[in-house]
Amino acid sequence: MHVKIHDLIVIGGGPAGLAAALSAWECGVKDIVIVERDKELGGILNQCIHNGFGLHYFKEELTGPEYASRFIDMLRDSSVQVKLDTMVIELTDDKELHVVSSTNGYEILKAKAVILAMGCRERPRGPIGTPGTRPSGIFTAGQAQRYVNMEGYHVGRKAVILGSGDIGLIMARRLTLEGSEVLACVEIMPYSGGLARNIVQCLHDYDIPLYLSHTITQIHGYPRVEGVTISEVDDNRNPIPGTEQYIECDTVLLSVGLIPENELSKGANIAIDSRTGGPIVNQSLETSVEGIFACGNVVHVHDLVDYVTYESSEAGKSAAQRILKIASSNSADITHSITDENADVIQLINGNGISYTVPQLIDLKVKLHNIEVFFRTNRIFGKSTIHVKAGNSELKRFKRVRLTPGEMEKIVIDEDTLRQCISKGFDEIEVSVTEDPASEENVHFPVEKTVTLGEVL
Amino acid sequence: MINKYDVAIIGCGIIGASLAYELSRYKTRVVVLEKENDICCGTTKANSAIIHAGYDPQPGTLMAELNVKGCQMAKELCADLGVPYRQTGSLVLAFDDTDMQTLNTLYRRGVENSVPGLRLLSRDELRAIEPEVSESAIGALYAPTAAIVSPWEYGIALAETAVKNGVDLLLSTEVLSITDESDHWSLQTKDQVIKADFVINAAGVNSDIIHNMVAEPAFKITPSKGEYYLLDKSEGDRVRHVVFQCPTVNGKGVLVSPTVHGNLIVGPNAVATNREDLATTGEGLDFIRNSAVRSVPSISFGENIRNFAGLRANSDVDDFIIGICARHFVDLAGIKSPGLTAAPAIAVHAVGLLKDDGLKLENKEHWNGTRKRIRFSELTPEERAQLISNNPAYGRVVCRCETITEGEIIDTLRSPIPAHTVDGVKRRAGSGMGRCQGGFCAPRIVEIISREYQIPPEQVLQDGEGSFILAEHTKRREI
Structure with missing residues (x-):
């Protein structure tokens, strides 16, 4: 079959893909194609009709569709091509894409660089293994969001929400505003997986009870949900006998986690980080396959779209640099791979309290700059210190008032620190957290104050 | 009539x-x-x-x-x-001498029943053809026709x-x-x-x-409920054969097997129940996990995509x-x-x-x-191109996990026994069978069913009578 060649192909036209394509175009790449499986650009933002988007990036409060449309409008003035209603069904490590659509049929495309921006999907009932019947009326929160916000249909009258991820919290409010009753939000962990502002604005403001350390232990009813049994769980998340309570409902929403969507990445033999579920990337957002970059929720699940935009702009810039370099040199000497054994890399190690970092490694062959490191903690920390160490020496430390797994954090490792590290021959940097003892007052290191969005609002 | x-x-x-x-x-x-x-x-x-x-x-x-x-x-x-x-062959594992005697009995029975190709495998032979079975399995009965x-x-x-x-x-x-x-x-x-x-x-x-x-x-029929795990395709290659344990009075025991769709199926238990009870239970699922890892310790139950129960x-x-x-x-x-x-x-x-x-x-x-039946995912690129040029509906992928196209969905609605529910489409076309379990495609399939049958979306059923998915239109509700 005929193979069409492009400079850059972006897989996914949600917030990540839009920002990546736009940034690559601004850097001077003109032959860009976005492949989007839905009938319009914007991705999941289109069903997020609530506000709160863009506070960081646009310094104003937008709805999801408004946020998306800003980028769509900017792209309109560019030469970026968009293939809508088109599914990528295969990606190879040679950057070849097999795509299908009703309008253009079966096509094989090839690119000098590819940006993965497929986003994530919701975890369904299976992985959490909730026992009971299999009636209708069980939705993932995002599915319900699509039905209610985009298609205009109620999903039920009395709902219980399992999990307290952000979409579940947002849907608790949405269903309430649409006239349904939300009877409970049930979270197996002792803390919510969602943003603090969503707990306040979506549950507390509507008197919806949040049951922490609880889970649904049985779903009842057929053909439609008739109720759920919820139970308290112990420290090992096992239900405690005798704590069962029955809640009558006709709808169950699942908000039990998001999974980066990496089927295509795996098909292209891209190394996946088991902690994030996304590709391992370096500071340029390049994956283990050279010329394939990744950004947004396909790399790690973000809380705020603004950060997706920042990250994706970086990925777009990196991809553009590669493409322009190929254009200006006739040799293939720019190729390198971050898994290449001879490549000079610094691994970022997850120390105490850290569940993952992005990037996972720093490629020393890429021009060094200040590097933003995103991470999540694996439990709640009060007033605490983030340590950045190499060997036995501490390079940097940061202070935080509070850290929770539900809120993504960011630190910056500056270029000087990196150079120090390189000159000493370190090939690992460890990031860790310790909770401050109440009396500790030794702040000899530069401290960066972080304001979480919850505080802003 | x-x-x-x-x-x-x-x-x-x-x-x-x-x-x-x-x-x-x-x-x-x-x-x-x-x-x-x-x-x-x-x-x-x-x-x-x-x-x-x-x-x-x-x-x-x-x-x-x-x-x-x-x-x-x-x-x-x-x-x-x-x-x-797919003819995978099956293995019945033995963990002790009593099991070995059972294997001998099954072997003799099989020969008497004219089952072709039965063989008793040593521990080494077993591990050679099924590397992920437990090291405590000391032998197996191999049946190539399963x-x-x-x-x-x-x-x-x-x-x-x-x-x-x-x-x-x-x-x-x-x-x-x-x-x-x-x-x-x-x-x-x-x-x-x-x-x-x-x-x-x-x-x-x-x-x-x-x-x-x-x-x-x-x-008298006394329905016996069997509960199952269906694991993601990432676990689909965990075993190559249907792996049984020795049968007991309650049935053939918990098995671990690949499925033709590329998943791994694990189960069932056996619990006497009534004719309507299709609920899975915490105890039942615990029992299945604990039993299955005796056969294949490396099964990753975190990869579960669905639990279900059936009645014997x-x-x-x-x-x-x-x-x-x-x-x-x-x-x-x-x-x-x-x-x-x-x-x-x-x-x-x-x-x-x-x-x-x-x-x-x-x-x-x-x-x-x-x-x-047209199965888009099994075709070559050239065949796919041809198919789409004849009917563009085959170019629109509706179920991303299983790569099922709108053309295939419509085929099920026009088949000799047309599907008219989301699960009816699923059973015929395979949509929603994958790791997201219809999270992505279900709303799209509701839309297609609604369009093709010219019925409002709220009348589209998940499965059996009464299994409605959507309530009324948000703008039509009386307050």
Whole structure:
């Protein structure tokens, strides 16, 4: 079959893909194609009709569709091509894409660089293994969001929400505003997986009870949900006998986690980080396959779209640099791979309290700059210190008032620190957290104050 | 509507469907009555999906004979009908000396039942062909003829082909009572009376109820619930064969097996229950996990995508209950495991019984026993390009996990037994079977069903009657 060649192909036209394509175009790449499986650009933002988007990036409060449309409008003035209603069904490590659509049929495309921006999907009932019947009326929160916000249909009258991820919290409010009753939000962990502002604005403001350390232990009813049994769980998340309570409902929403969507990445033999579920990337957002970059929720699940935009702009810039370099040199000497054994890399190690970092490694062959490191903690920390160490020496430390797994954090490792590290021959940097003892007052290191969005609002 | 049928089959699971298929060869007028709103919704859709080799049933029983025959027939039949089938072979593991004795018994039984190719494997031989089995497994019985199949597609393909060849099917038609009109039977349903000369009871877990409508109670069905895990394709290669443990009085025990769709199936347990109980339980699932890791310790249950439960039509008889229980009335009852395997052989056997009982059979001149379904994901790029250029609907991927196109969804809505629910589409096209479990495609399938049948989305069902998905339109609700 005929193979069409492009400079850059972006897989996914949600917030990540839009920002990546736009940034690559601004850097001077003109032959860009976005492949989007839905009938319009914007991705999941289109069903997020609530506000709160863009506070960081646009310094104003937008709805999801408004946020998306800003980028769509900017792209309109560019030469970026968009293939809508088109599914990528295969990606190879040679950057070849097999795509299908009703309008253009079966096509094989090839690119000098590819940006993965497929986003994530919701975890369904299976992985959490909730026992009971299999009636209708069980939705993932995002599915319900699509039905209610985009298609205009109620999903039920009395709902219980399992999990307290952000979409579940947002849907608790949405269903309430649409006239349904939300009877409970049930979270197996002792803390919510969602943003603090969503707990306040979506549950507390509507008197919806949040049951922490609880889970649904049985779903009842057929053909439609008739109720759920919820139970308290112990420290090992096992239900405690005798704590069962029955809640009558006709709808169950699942908000039990998001999974980066990496089927295509795996098909292209891209190394996946088991902690994030996304590709391992370096500071340029390049994956283990050279010329394939990744950004947004396909790399790690973000809380705020603004950060997706920042990250994706970086990925777009990196991809553009590669493409322009190929254009200006006739040799293939720019190729390198971050898994290449001879490549000079610094691994970022997850120390105490850290569940993952992005990037996972720093490629020393890429021009060094200040590097933003995103991470999540694996439990709640009060007033605490983030340590950045190499060997036995501490390079940097940061202070935080509070850290929770539900809120993504960011630190910056500056270029000087990196150079120090390189000159000493370190090939690992460890990031860790310790909770401050109440009396500790030794702040000899530069401290960066972080304001979480919850505080802003 | 035919005034009087030659044969009425009660129940359209794998047994009713197999018999309908077999009878569709003849000029006989056949009707199948199914109480659910779709076919193959009972035991046929929720079981281990195994074509058993046949070493398990006691020699001399009808079960043994029909199991081995059915196993032989399945391969060709599935090829004819375009049903996913893979001959994986099966292993029964032994963990101690008692188990080894059981393997010897099974081996002898299998030989007596004429099961081809049975072999007892040493520990090393076992690990060579199935590296992920537990190190504590000391030997195994290997049965090369065992296979895996898509059970509901098997049943649907048989029934569809029967319908294509002239068999009538009535859905949502529960038989409430049966009257002997001396020269024919009258079957009372909610809306109508169906008349037929011959009646076949293929009512699965309800086959005793149907039997008791025309004859003295002779057996009792006590449904036995089996719960399962279905794991993601990332676990699909965990084992290469169907891996059993030694059977007990409760059944064939917990098995670990690849599926034809590329997943891993683990289960079942066995719990006596009522005819409606299809709920999974915490205890049941715990038991399955704990039992399964004895066979294959490396199974990653975190990769689970679905739990489900099915009912076995267990009876108080140690064999299938197959025979004439009243004049021109045939029971195909108590069809527990290996019922899926035996189904086509049961059908051939039942046709013989009907013939002996006076049913006239004359071959149709134009009978087509084959069926083809377009499976986009299995085509080459060139074939896909051709398909889309002929019909652009095949270019729109609706189910991303399983790469199922809108064209294939529409095919199921226009098939001889059209799907009209989201799960009906799922069983026919495979949409929603993957790791996101319909999270992405379900709203799109609701939209397609709504569009094609010209019904509002809130009338589209998930599965059985009453399983509505959407309530009213958000802007139409009275406050």
